[in-house]
Amino acid sequence: MRFERVKAAAEAFTSSIQVLAGQVFPWAGEMRVRHEWSYAWYDYQPDPIQLPATADNTLPAEDAAE
Numbered sequence: 001m002r003f004e005r006v007k008a009a010a011e012a013f014t015s016s017i018q019v020l021a022g023q024v025f026p027w028a029g030e031m032r033v034r035h036e037w038s039y040a041w042y043d044y045q046p047d048p049i050q051l052p053a054t055a056d057n058t059l060p061a062e063d064a065a066e
Contacts, residue, residue, distance in 0.1 A: 010035055018049055027056040 014033050021031055030048040051057070 014049075018051065022052045022054065025051075026054045029053075029057040 017033075018031065021028060028051055030050055032048055033046055035046075
């Protein structure tokens with residue numbers, strides 16, 4: 001039960017940072033989050049989380065085709 005609460009809190013924190021990242025780092029296209037626990041019962045390398053597209057982190061259509 002305790003692990004599920006910690007996991008839920010970490011996911012909520014990750015979601016909050018994802019929302020803020022587009023404002024604080026408009027040039028970033030993705031972020032990676034690594035979860036580490038004091039007990040190594042659960043650990044993984046997550047897939048990248050895509051951030052909202054901005055003018056600073058997205059290539060124009062003509063440049064992306066190259």
